[in-house]
Amino acid sequence: MKLLRIGPKGQEKPAILDEEGRIRDLSGHVDDIAGDVLTPEGLAKLSAIDVSSLPLVEGDPRLGACVGRIGKFICIGLNYADHAAETGAEIPSEPIVFNKWTSAISGPNDDIEIPRGCEKTDWEVELGVVIGKGGRYIEEEDALSHVAGYCVINDVSERAWQIERGGSWDKGKGCDTFGPIGPWLVTADEAGEVGDLAMWLEVDGHRYQDGSTKTMIFAVAHLIHYCSQFLSLQPGDVISTGTPPGVGLGQRPPVYLKGGETVRLGIEGLGEQTQRVVRG
Template sequence: MKLLRYGPSGQERPAVLDAAGAIRDLSAHVDDIAGEALTPEGLARLATIDPASLPLVQGSPRIGPCVGRVGKFICIGLNYADHAAETGADIPSEPVVFNKWTSAICGPDDDIEIPRGSVKTDWEVELGVVIGKGGKYIEEADALSHVAGYCVVNDVSEREWQIERGGTWDKGKGCDTFGPIGPWLVTPDEAGDIGDLKMWLEVDGHRYQDGSTSTMIFGVAQIISYLSRFLSLQPGDVISTGTPPGVGLGQKPPVYLRGGEVMRLGIEGLGEQTQKVVKA
């Protein structure tokens, strides 16, 4: 299934994409793509519904974040060997963990705001993992059974605030609009080989990132198991798993967003995002 949420910000309705790519409303069956609907039992119930029996959504509504009521937005840094090399960082011996605040979450095609005072706003296309079955101390062999689905994430980042201003990375990662997710939450049966998905990002038509999940240092199962040692995971938690090379910081000289640009990004089988960059 490809699950989604559509409508004005804060008023999104649950839906599913049918075989023809049309949006079908799920409001009669679930109140949101969130919580219990993301559990194995909840997804199994949704899978029994014939999309053709659901109301067809007319027109071209705004697509919202593909998951609602996100409890935690956890990110993994420097998780691609070739990206670590372009930034001059050592290959980490354990996953680098940081957070985006849930207030950063926005729709996949919403505008991205450059915060006031920012001079180094950057991009990162990433594979997002949405938890469906909660737990802690999860064994790596069982970790993928805890996944509700996968999605595209743009881990927008302010590099000066992340790297040069002291403290942790979080203040450069969690600004409003710095976490577009979607368009779809793609369930594991339709997501393909998550260890070998092509991923890309363009700014004003120039392709900066053109990579694959195959160069991840820590795979999805490793990441879930690792995180569950330190915190419990709950349905609807989002994990952003790192980016391939080609970020603005890695260009020579570095290239950053100034306002007015259009970003396009996507992951094979998981859909695409398009965002205009504006000044806050």
């Protein structure tokens, strides 16, 4: 299934894509793509619905983040060997974990707003993992059974605040609009194996990132296992799993977003995003 959320910000309602790629309204069956709806039992109930019987959504509605009421927005840094190399960083011995604040979450095609005083705003196409079955101390061999599905994430980053202002990375990662998620959540059964998916990102038509999930250092199952040693995972939590090479920081000289650009990105089988960059 491809699950999505449509409507004005803060008023999104649940929807699903039919076999022809048309949007169908799910609000008669569930209140949101969130919480218990994402558990194995919740997804089983959705899969039993005759999608062709659902109301068609007309027009071109705004897409919200494909998951609602996200509790934790967990991110993994330097998780692609070729990205670590372009930044001159050593391969991590353990996953680097940081957070985006949930106020950073936005729709896949909403504007990216550069905060006041920012001069090194960057892009990162990433595979998002949405938790469906909660747990703590999850065994790696059982970890994928905890996944509801996968999605595209742009881990927008302000490098000066991330690297040059002291402390953790979080202050340069969690600004408002720095977490576009979607366009849809592709359930794990439909997404299949995600260990070798093409992923890309363009700015004003120039392709900067052109990689694959196959260069991940720590695979999805290990990341779920690892994170669950430090915190409990709950349905609707999101893990953003790192980015391939081609970020602005890695260009020679570096290239950053200034405002006025159009960013397009996507992952094989999981859809595309398009954002306009504006200054706050």
